[in-house]
Amino acid sequence: MKKRTLTTTALLSLLIGITAWAFYPADTAPVEELELGSQAPMTETEVKDVSGEMLTLAGVAQENGLLVIFSCNTCPWVEAWEDRYNPIANLAAEKGIGMIALNPNTTYRDRGDGFKDMKQRAQEMNYQFPYALDESNRLADAFGASKTPHVFLFNSDLELVYKGAIDDNAKSAEEVSRHYLRDAINELAAGEEISTRSSQSLGCSIKRAR
């Protein structure tokens, strides 16, 4: 009798689990965004840069910190903000902060986000920073990145000090009123408190492998 109850309970649990899974929105991987103050994850994991070189986040980081941008080739929001990528990379380099862009769009590798496409994009846009493949969106999952572009800035101890958007106006660099990332980089390098530690913006969902 007891055995039968146990079996029934187990079967019911399995059924509930399968039902819950079946009705969970397709393509949705629930991700918890890294909390401020957290250590940068997967810093020793190798990622392939468009130059062909294998890089790690620990290797990219410089004396004052690390800037990670989840980006891609196929998102109009990336395109809209892209004119600010190189100025940000140059500012970061000047302030002793290493920058890397990671492409986590696993299910779009044959739809414009493949390694060859990335190489071409980096060349065309003259990227002044590494642009690497985030295979199987492992780093995006570890960071809890949900969209492109999605920015994570770490201090010299690789603790998260800013996350979110580049600024508050994707469409026009001239009409930006709040330069979130630029200000955070300047404040971090100056050893000051980061005035705005997180921000939100629209973006393209990351095309994750289920």
Add this chain to the structure above:
Amino acid sequence: MSEKIVFQAVLASLIFCFVFLEGELRAQQVPDAQLIKDINGEELQELVDSYQGEKAVLVNMWATWCGPCVEEFPHIIKLQRKYVEKLQVIFVSADFKKEDALRFLREQGVDWTTYFKTGGDEAFINAISDKWSGAMPFTKILDASGNLVASWENKADFSTFETNVKQAINP
């Protein structure tokens, strides 16, 4: 026998054309200014609240540049038509150009008022949901009392939408 089959095929084609064209025509009849209106976060909240006590509400943030949004769009239209008495779908476009959204709405045969996001992203995201990171698409479903039934980022299939809508309609 073969004549009967031909007749049935012709009839089926005519019915299909009628249904398809009827939707297209209805969409064409809605003026541009009615088919898509500007809205900011605060106004959207007021709009959603205005359905309390009347209908369940499905808010969907979409854009023509967003592949998953375009893929799931027909499911939502189907739901609106199926549950027209009990559900109000509120489409909000985050396109860069309103004309792009308008063209797509016409192609899809949408014949009710939809909205075009205005104002800054941050205020808009905060007004819609504290569970939304800003990734597109985003959907939230409320019952007629204004209680949140479900919300999610990324695309969903028809059965997921319908399961949650049914729950919102019959809480």
